[in-house]
Amino acid sequence: MRNVTIWVGFDPREAAAFAVCRESLRRRLTLPYPIRGLVLHSLRAQGLYWRPTEQRLGRLFDVISQAPMATEFAISRFLVPYLTAGSGYAVFMDCDFFARGNLVRLFSEIVSTGEKKAVWCVQHEHRPNTDTKMDGQLQTVYSRKNWSSLMVFDLDHPANKRLTLELVNSARGLDLHQFCWLGDDEVGRLHPKWNFLIGHTEIADEPKLVHYTDGGPWFTGFENVPYADEWRSELARWASCP
DSSP: OOEEEEEEEEEGGGHHHHHHHHHHHHHHHHHHEEEEOOHHHHHHHHSSOOOOOOEETTEEEEETEEOOOOTTTTGGGGGGGHHHHSSSSEEEEETEEOOOOOOOHHHHHHHHHOOSSSEEHHHHHHHOOOOOEEETOOOOOOTTGGGGGEEETTTGGGGGGGSOHHHHHHHHHHHHTTTSSSOOGGGGOOOGGGSSSSOOOOOOSOSSEESSSSOOTTSOTTTTTTTHHHHHHHHHHHHOOO
């Protein structure tokens, strides 16, 4: 198996979600893949992220895109190939995921296809029917929505060399989320069990990565969403570890 690094987006408003996501991944892995947090203020301090942002009406706003950012890692996620040294795979996922399966199997499935793609993701047809999500954040609708919430980058694929620091720091967020640096034939398709959108995805299999895209048990009003008891058990396990 090639080298693998996993990155999880961090937002201080969702610190509990980040902790559970990382712990649930780590406990189920059968290989020692490193799991790292993608932290915006650290990226700025390193000079890797210089996009201008503002606070507007209590929300983080991306000036280049002229659009609100639901999380601090809304755009910084596209730095993951640059941040990951060496060859192999780099995974990015939002912090509102909960792992119910072993991520090693995800890579076995990718390898078994025999295909060489720059990025692998679940290719959702996601059309939200509400105007807000999570803690009142604006719900936006666009083509390829939620494709970028879990991405597997092939670091050896030449197409990912186009995803430069300059592009990440200058392109509209919407263009990046729609994989503007790739052709359609450079995007691989993952089974929906690897990015199961609560309330939106229907599959016969048991989901391996649950995604609380509208809001998870750590938000008021979402305490009883599917798999909430499993999420709370994982949080309690993490909190009680010495």
